[in-house]
Amino acid sequence: MNSIFWLVPVSSVLALFFAWFFFKQMMKESEGTDLMKKIAKHVRDGAMAYLRQQYKVVFKVFVIVTILFAIMAYVLKIQNPWVPFAFLTGGFFSGLAGFFGMRTATYASARTANAAQRSLNDGLRIAFRSGAVMGLVVVGLGLLDISIWFYALQYIIGALDSTTSGIIASDPSMKLIIITTTTLTFGMGASTQALFARVGGGIFTKAADVGADLVGKVEAGIPEDDPRNPATIADNVGDNVGDVAGMGADLYESYCGAILSTAALGATAFAGLGVETQMNGVIAPMIIAAVGIVLSILGIFMVSAKEGASQKQLLAALSRGVNVSSVGIALFSFLILKYLDIPNYLGVWGSMMAGLLGGIGIGKITEYYTSSGFAPTRNIAESTKTGPATVIISGIGTGMISTAIPVLIVGTSIILAFLFASSFNFENISMGLYGIAIAAVGMLSTLGITLATDAYGPIADNAGGNAEMSGLGHEVRVRTDALDTLGNTTAATGKGFAIGSAALTALALLASYIEEIKIAIARIPEKVAAFTEYASNNHFTNVDIHKASIPEMMQYLHLDLMNPRVLVGAFIGSMAAFLFCGLTMNAVGRAAQSMVEEVRRQFREIKGILSGEGEPDYARCVEISTKGAQKEMMLPSLLAIFIPIATGIIFGVSGVVGLLLGGVSTGFILAIFMANAGGAWDNAKKYIEEGNFGGKGSECHKAAVTGDTVGDPFKDTSGPSLNILIKLMSMVSIVMAGLTVAFSLM
Amino acid sequence: MNSIFWLVPVSSVLALFFAWFFFKQMMKESEGTDLMKKIAKHVRDGAMAYLRQQYKVVFKVFVIVTILFAIMAYVLKIQNPWVPFAFLTGGFFSGLAGFFGMRTATYASARTANAAQRSLNDGLRIAFRSGAVMGLVVVGLGLLDISIWFYALQYIIGALDSTTSGIIASDPSMKLIIITTTTLTFGMGASTQALFARVGGGIFTKAADVGADLVGKVEAGIPEDDPRNPATIADNVGDNVGDVAGMGADLYESYCGAILSTAALGATAFAGLGVETQMNGVIAPMIIAAVGIVLSILGIFMVSAKEGASQKQLLAALSRGVNVSSVGIALFSFLILKYLDIPNYLGVWGSMMAGLLGGIGIGKITEYYTSSGFAPTRNIAESTKTGPATVIISGIGTGMISTAIPVLIVGTSIILAFLFASSFNFENISMGLYGIAIAAVGMLSTLGITLATDAYGPIADNAGGNAEMSGLGHEVRVRTDALDTLGNTTAATGKGFAIGSAALTALALLASYIEEIKIAIARIPEKVAAFTEYASNNHFTNVDIHKASIPEMMQYLHLDLMNPRVLVGAFIGSMAAFLFCGLTMNAVGRAAQSMVEEVRRQFREIKGILSGEGEPDYARCVEISTKGAQKEMMLPSLLAIFIPIATGIIFGVSGVVGLLLGGVSTGFILAIFMANAGGAWDNAKKYIEEGNFGGKGSECHKAAVTGDTVGDPFKDTSGPSLNILIKLMSMVSIVMAGLTVAFSLM
Numbered sequence A, B: 001m002n003s004i005f006w007l008v009p010v011s012s013v014l015a016l017f018f019a020w021f022f023f024k025q026m027m028k029e030s031e032g033t034d035l036m037k038k039i040a041k042h043v044r045d046g047a048m049a050y051l052r053q054q055y056k057v058v059f060k061v062f063v064i065v066t067i068l069f070a071i072m073a074y075v076l077k078i079q080n081p082w083v084p085f086a087f088l089t090g091g092f093f094s095g096l097a098g099f100f101g102m103r104t105a106t107y108a109s110a111r112t113a114n115a116a117q118r119s120l121n122d123g124l125r126i127a128f129r130s131g132a133v134m135g136l137v138v139v140g141l142g143l144l145d146i147s148i149w150f151y152a153l154q155y156i157i158g159a160l161d162s163t164t165s166g167i168i169a170s171d172p173s174m175k176l177i178i179i180t181t182t183t184l185t186f187g188m189g190a191s192t193q194a195l196f197a198r199v200g201g202g203i204f205t206k207a208a209d210v211g212a213d214l215v216g217k218v219e220a221g222i223p224e225d226d227p228r229n230p231a232t233i234a235d236n237v238g239d240n241v242g243d244v245a246g247m248g249a250d251l252y253e254s255y256c257g258a259i260l261s262t263a264a265l266g267a268t269a270f271a272g273l274g275v276e277t278q279m280n281g282v283i284a285p286m287i288i289a290a291v292g293i294v295l296s297i298l299g300i301f302m303v304s305a306k307e308g309a310s311q312k313q314l315l316a317a318l319s320r321g322v323n324v325s326s327v328g329i330a331l332f333s334f335l336i337l338k339y340l341d342i343p344n345y346l347g348v349w350g351s352m353m354a355g356l357l358g359g360i361g362i363g364k365i366t367e368y369y370t371s372s373g374f375a376p377t378r379n380i381a382e383s384t385k386t387g388p389a390t391v392i393i394s395g396i397g398t399g400m401i402s403t404a405i406p407v408l409i410v411g412t413s414i415i416l417a418f419l420f421a422s423s424f425n426f427e428n429i430s431m432g433l434y435g436i437a438i439a440a441v442g443m444l445s446t447l448g449i450t451l452a453t454d455a456y457g458p459i460a461d462n463a464g465g466n467a468e469m470s471g472l473g474h475e476v477r478v479r480t481d482a483l484d485t486l487g488n489t490t491a492a493t494g495k496g497f498a499i500g501s502a503a504l505t506a507l508a509l510l511a512s513y514i515e516e517i518k519i520a521i522a523r524i525p526e527k528v529a530a531f532t533e534y535a536s537n538n539h540f541t542n543v544d545i546h547k548a549s550i551p552e553m554m555q556y557l558h559l560d561l562m563n564p565r566v567l568v569g570a571f572i573g574s575m576a577a578f579l580f581c582g583l584t585m586n587a588v589g590r591a592a593q594s595m596v597e598e599v600r601r602q603f604r605e606i607k608g609i610l611s612g613e614g615e616p617d618y619a620r621c622v623e624i625s626t627k628g629a630q631k632e633m634m635l636p637s638l639l640a641i642f643i644p645i646a647t648g649i650i651f652g653v654s655g656v657v658g659l660l661l662g663g664v665s666t667g668f669i670l671a672i673f674m675a676n677a678g679g680a681w682d683n684a685k686k687y688i689e690e691g692n693f694g695g696k697g698s699e700c701h702k703a704a705v706t707g708d709t710v711g712d713p714f715k716d717t718s719g720p721s722l723n724i725l726i727k728l729m730s731m732v733s734i735v736m737a738g739l740t741v742a743f744s745l746m
Helices: A003-028 A034-075 A083-118 A120-156 A162-170 A172-220 A232-269 A275-302 A311-339 A345-370 A375-386 A388-401 A404-421 A429-444 A447-469 A474-522 A525-537 A550-556 A564-605 A618-689 A699-735 A737-743 B003-028 B034-075 B083-118 B120-156 B162-170 B172-220 B232-269 B275-302 B311-339 B345-370 B375-386 B388-401 B404-421 B429-444 B447-469 B474-522 B525-537 B550-556 B564-605 B618-689 B699-735 B737-743
Strands: none
Touching: A003 A083, A003 A120, A003 A275, A034 A083, A034 A172, A034 A232, A034 A447, A034 A618, A083 A120, A083 A172, A083 A232, A083 A447, A083 A474, A120 A172, A120 A232, A120 A275, A120 A311, A120 A447, A120 A474, A172 A232, A172 A275, A172 A474, A172 A564, A172 A618, A172 A699, A172 B388, A232 A275, A232 A429, A232 A447, A232 A474, A232 A618, A232 A699, A275 A311, A275 A429, A275 A447, A311 A345, A311 A447, A311 A474, A345 A375, A345 A404, A345 A429, A345 A474, A345 A618, A375 A388, A375 A618, A375 A699, A375 B564, A388 A618, A388 A699, A388 B172, A388 B388, A388 B564, A388 B699, A404 A429, A404 A474, A404 A618, A404 B564, A429 A474, A429 A550, A447 A474, A474 A525, A474 A550, A474 A618, A474 A699, A474 A737, A525 A550, A564 A618, A564 A699, A564 B375, A564 B388, A564 B404, A564 B618, A618 A699, A618 A737, A618 B564, A618 B618, A699 A737, A699 B388, B003 B083, B003 B120, B003 B275, B034 B083, B034 B172, B034 B232, B034 B447, B034 B618, B083 B120, B083 B172, B083 B232, B083 B447, B083 B474, B120 B172, B120 B232, B120 B275, B120 B311, B120 B447, B120 B474, B172 B232, B172 B275, B172 B474, B172 B564, B172 B618, B172 B699, B232 B275, B232 B429, B232 B447, B232 B474, B232 B618, B232 B699, B275 B311, B275 B429, B275 B447, B311 B345, B311 B447, B311 B474, B345 B375, B345 B404, B345 B429, B345 B474, B345 B618, B375 B388, B375 B618, B375 B699, B388 B618, B388 B699, B404 B429, B404 B474, B404 B618, B429 B474, B429 B550, B447 B474, B474 B525, B474 B550, B474 B618, B474 B699, B474 B737, B525 B550, B564 B618, B564 B699, B618 B699, B618 B737, B699 B737
């Protein structure tokens, strides 16, 4: 292995070191008054209590799935024996990333509020550096886990696996393919953890938010984050468990998924060109990610502004950090690919750029469709004049229309990434797919800093909540709101990368699935015999299953568009995305209803609550959200695991490929629709609150609040979970390939 | 040709005769008081004015498209010369069906109201027989057009078409394939007309409905169909142009599409088995449809109840008619397939049954999710307690969840239809696809009566409006409401057939597309040479493009699941469904807003309007809806034509196939989601109006009205248009195959 590989573990440790450093720095700051400390502690305790509960439930799921994997590996012998372990570490590290990020955020909010009393810049520094802790923990733990497994598997694989040890001994190229597909299993662990975190956290936060808004703002007419509202602590807890812990686990999964799938495709694409070239293709995405970490740290240090900087200067400061990292990675990735002597390195670099530019493009379009500076959101605000129904209609309409350009951008990125890497040859499928995968790596390589700009938003939001509840001056709230708004602009780009990379990674995983199927067939002698016979009858270039090309495998497996199993699979995949959204939407609706009833009960039964004399029972509301989230997250999350397994057993490999294609195309678009509709409703409401169409308290404002409330689960529960869903379904399919090949009915 | 073919034109004339007969019967009834006549005339004139305007606009589109086709056929010579003519007749007959149906409906409403003064049964008879006029006109004109073209093309094709005349002379089997694919063009004419009718009518009706509800019910607090509401006539006109004329054109297209695509697949599936067998495979769906007409007429005559029949007895009477026709077609189709000596006739009959049962299954599930007798709609009603936002969340959630079982049902139908017809052999693709196509014919063969049960709903609804406005007794309104409700139950089954058959037909058209591509390649000598070379290098069984099998064509065209053009096409197809829905949703939103402003203006400016002393300006409201609909329908409809052409030119054949797959899987599911969410909101509102959760006027009712208003464009504009969209995109692709093959960039 090229010695440059050591950059990977080293830079991941570096990321963790700087995360620790920024955390310590933040902890030195004062947390403010006793009241501020008390409120922060309430939120922190609530969040930790939730996370403990969440991890308990997820732990049980992991135990069951691991046992299942162990049976498949050791009893049925249809799977690699390292799969159970890889699965566990993926889940563990992903959970850890969420935990660290959230713990930091809950310590940072009061400190940010306190610092914002001094100046906007001080508030920015603390919030942003705390967000950076999350960003660096995610990329650090992710790359660390990848390098440990990748390094370890080189030595241990084959030792336990009787079915593959012969192949490995005789063919080092094959060994690399098996290693990279095994590490994909750890991606499944990360995806599983991420889905639970996103769904559970998303239900918690939106149940609390919707409940607090409906009774507090609409019925009782008290402002947001008012301490008289019993759901207000739960609402702040929700920001932490949903927007911080949930997002951390989510992006941990995206980051690892993109790198691992590129590595797996690299092993295949360069299989015939000598082990060294093949190895370089495998480690290229890891090295790019490692350099991305260094550039992210550099970018984070560049984010600071002069005392008394204006909002615009602060935005420039934030953008500077992100831009430096992005330009840096564009430059360095070219040097890395050249240094590693990747075949057609210029083309592969072009693929990466196609991804990077596509991500930026989606971010810009997201901003257009969701910012109140542009026509779409303004039109939604305008539609409040005719009541809530037209607000909903125009929000849904606009959200649906807003999917068009992102799809065209991603489509262009896909085609260009394929063509650049394959030297404009559609027949060169392996190289083209490698190009698509590395485009996703391009989007996510500077995640360390882009996630920081995303994660500091909820911290600023919580700081605002703390300021409101502890009665700090109005100017503090204005500053934290400014920080929050500031974050929204940069976060749009981050979201573009997250959504775009999900689509590209899902396609890359589709290709890895075919590879895994070959390995699964190779484990079963009768299947090998059947393949060999087919191959010789059909003039394949080689009758060895391990050497079959992608087009040959597609022919053998009937992966074509007239196969009814593919068609039905595609229907089921599209449906899975809708079903999943429907279940999570209804979960939020139900959990919010219990919250509304609880808040109404407290207003009714606790005397003096609205005059500020009675103390609301905050803990009860946190408990209700926690219970609701835990109960409601199970069904949708388990379905995401169950559907690909069932499809595989009933319809076989071609059904699964249809499922994944239907899932990614519909899921990707549904995710954009929900994110943009939700964002546009949110900002239309804020636009009215700025004094347009009658401002706060007007009929228009009430209609806008209805839109925003509907948009909450759109943009923070169902929408973002879809990104994970489509990848988890792919990961499950890959890991269950052995089961599908051995037991499918059709 | 088998002499039994004559059954086809004969039964279509029979259908038209009975349509005329029922129309005359209805016209003999009294239209009631002068006021009733006046109101009916208002509605009729408004509807006719709209339709004239609509046809004018559509006529221009047809002229442009026809010229385009003529250039392709006579100048570029990349297309069959009969295409322009077939396209025109399809559009003409489809428009005619809508026109006759609507004209009948507008004459029938006052007569139904008048008869309902006497008894429920009298009202049922008139409304149902008038609905039957529509049903019979649609199937009669459809089958007539099919038989004329099919018969005529046998003699005239080849005469003008220099590129195919040689083939036709030498190979009668090839001639049949070319004839059947040419008749598909007339399907495109019908689809184009249908899309404009559905979209334009849908925007008109919902703009009027939403506008009337928002200002009338919610703001002014006056009941539905109150003559003081200026939008009330427009609302009733809307029922006619949207729910009657729009639905007529829609189902005309579905009916013809299913029959034509089955015929085209029959020509391919039986190509090697002698011309007689092949011809029988082609005419089988036509004969089944012809017998379906006779059975429908029989069923229509069976719908009548004793004087003083209860609601339940009336429902039984309606169901009896539908059931007799369905059981009859199940029996007769077996005899037909056996008589025609279709190879594996038992299997093909099994495929048809899989479709028929699937359609019934979807109907039952639709009823479960949208009727207030079951939990889902009850839960939405329950969620009104926490305001409009939770009503929307739970409606969207439930609608999304409701897609799961229909997809599983259609998936099962597809797989079973394929397996039965192919004798459980996945390699026997042509027979399997024929099975899928004939399953759609099974669903639609008794359209004559199922459409009658669907179309009589709006007639009853309009009769209720007329009764309300002309101040007839309360019991008349109760009776027309009962008729309307009655129709909803049977209509659920009809909708199941419409949605299910759309998915199956779209898949069948996908297969026809491949066939058309072969013909298009055969027109261009260089393309033929390229194919021949590829075929001999790749061990094809035959180097003649006309004789290439489906799997060989898939290999040659790279129609596999790792082709980036297929993947990007699938993304674009999914996106097209969302974009189309978004555009139509926003169109309704905008048109409704102008209606709201107009009604508010009239309330403000016309003195005494609310006390009943001033006369509202009904015509102005009709005009606003008409203008809004005409303006707004252009962009979404033209996009549906443009997207497949652009995809073909940029990404080539494989991109188009991806597009169609993405479009059908996402579009089908989006259509179910929107139809069911809209239906459930509607019935949740009605459930509250029955006195639950505080009944009319309560806060819960207001929240429910918001849900219903959002649901209006869901279920009556965007949702049903999607069925047409997915088929129109397929038809356009088929007709434009020549262009794609000749000029595609990739």
